[in-house]
Amino acid sequence: MGAAEESLRQAERALQSAMLAGDVAALDRLLDGRVVATGPDGRRFTKAEDLETHRSGTLVIEDLTEEELAVVVVGDTGVTVVLLALTGAHEGEEFATRMHYTRTWVRHGDGPWRVLAAHVSPHHAS
Numbered sequence: 001m002g003a004a005e006e007s008l009r010q011a012e013r014a015l016q017s018a019m020l021a022g023d024v025a026a027l028d029r030l031l032d033g034r035v036v037a038t039g040p041d042g043r044r045f046t047k048a049e050d051l052e053t054h055r056s057g058t059l060v061i062e063d064l065t066e067e068e069l070a071v072v073v074v075g076d077t078g079v080t081v082v083l084l085a086l087t088g089a090h091e092g093e094e095f096a097t098r099m100h101y102t103r104t105w106v107r108h109g110d111g112p113w114r115v116l117a118a119h120v121s122p123h124h125a126s
Helices: 003-021 024-030 047-056
Strands: 031-038 059-074 077-090 093-106 114-122
Touching: 003 024, 003 059, 003 077, 003 093, 024 031, 024 047, 024 114, 031 047
Parallel strands: 031 114
Antiparallel strands: 059 077, 077 093, 093 114
């Protein structure tokens, strides 16, 4: 694995840590201002909406375990595909689930990776 792939792998894991901690400042640094995201219910949401769910406590992640992670980098664009096992509460309702996250990351030169697009979907066992 090359240096670009390793740095993207580290960025993905930093994002996971920020999600688990509800660290809005770290999430703010890791998400591009233009991010386009689609949640597991099919609704689109913005960076501001995502940050607010963590800031307000609407979403609280109690445990997060990475089960699979694939990384691809082409130039200043990268993609992470990750399967996470999550427990927590959303709008007061507890959950325990496994979710697939596909994220498109961008960076300029040696700058930091930032998520530009994301899609979240439930894991369905085959």
